[in-house]
Amino acid sequence: xxxxxxxxxxxxxxxxxxxxxxxxxxxxxxxxxxxxxxxxxxxxxxxxxxxxxxxxxxxxxxxxxxxxxxxxxxxxxxxxxxxxxxxxxxxxxxxxxxxxxxxxxxxxxxxxx
Amino acid sequence: xxxxxxxxxxxxxxxxxxxxxxxxxxxxxxxxxxxxxxxxxxxxxxxxxxxxxxxxxxxxxxxxxxxxxxxxxxxxxxxxxxxxxxxxxxxxxxxxxxxxxxxxxxxxxxxxxxxxxxx
Numbered sequence: 001x002x003x004x005x006x007x008x009x010x011x012x013x014x015x016x017x018x019x020x021x022x023x024x025x026x027x028x029x030x031x032x033x034x035x036x037x038x039x040x041x042x043x044x045x046x047x048x049x050x051x052x053x054x055x056x057x058x059x060x061x062x063x064x065x066x067x068x069x070x071x072x073x074x075x076x077x078x079x080x081x082x083x084x085x086x087x088x089x090x091x092x093x094x095x096x097x098x099x100x101x102x103x104x105x106x107x108x109x110x111x112x113x
Numbered sequence: 114x115x116x117x118x119x120x121x122x123x124x125x126x127x128x129x130x131x132x133x134x135x136x137x138x139x140x141x142x143x144x145x146x147x148x149x150x151x152x153x154x155x156x157x158x159x160x161x162x163x164x165x166x167x168x169x170x171x172x173x174x175x176x177x178x179x180x181x182x183x184x185x186x187x188x189x190x191x192x193x194x195x196x197x198x199x200x201x202x203x204x205x206x207x208x209x210x211x212x213x214x215x216x217x218x219x220x221x222x223x224x225x226x227x228x229x230x231x232x
Binding site: 040042049063102105107 | 129139148150157158160172174208210213216217218219220221223224225
């Protein structure tokens with residue numbers, strides 16, 4: 001199975017400042033025939049299911065604010081929240097759909113400083 | 114508006130079985146596969162398997178082989194997950210989630226069903 005390791009485990013950012021979350025894969029999730037990275041990002045608030053934010057590593061789901069930016073390729077990926085808002089307090093997960101195990105990272109908790 | 118509504122929380126003793134439902138609406142049920150994902154307290158989500166809503170064929174994570182059964186009722190646009198031989202480590206929130214298409218990301222989720230296994 002593909003392993004996904006996120007860093008940091010938690011971070012505290014001031015309102016309006018940038019939050020950066022990293023996700024490292026144990027193997028490449030780039031599918032060469034279509035040159036797409038099989039990686040998604042989700043946001044999970046307490047007591048709620050995960051919510052899809054980003055797929056294909058950088059494509060925002062419909063309705064997701066443009067302050068959420070996904071980047072990276074092959075084994076190294078980043079989710080950036082360009083200007084943190086109070087409603088962004090949550091745990092964020094990366095997830096690969098390259099393998100047939102749909103593995104998630106361990107999560108990164110984002111809080112307000 | 115896509116909706117996935119799951120059954121209520123359950124409490125079971127070790128060794129028992131539990132069956133959870135996931136009632137869908139707002140889209141053509143047979144056009145999208147459904148995943149089942151569980152999340153133990155404080156842990157990352159974990160994929161359990163998926164079912165083709167069209168054919169009823171199911172694929173299971175090897176971790177659950179022999180204990181897990183997915184079914185669906187197309188007339189009720191509802192999917193079901195049954196987990197047997199429960200142990201305390203099965204205490205978790207169980208989610209159904211809709212496939213975006215062709216086994217990729219999960220684009221809509223049920224609200225989750227807490228299953229507590231305790232004697």
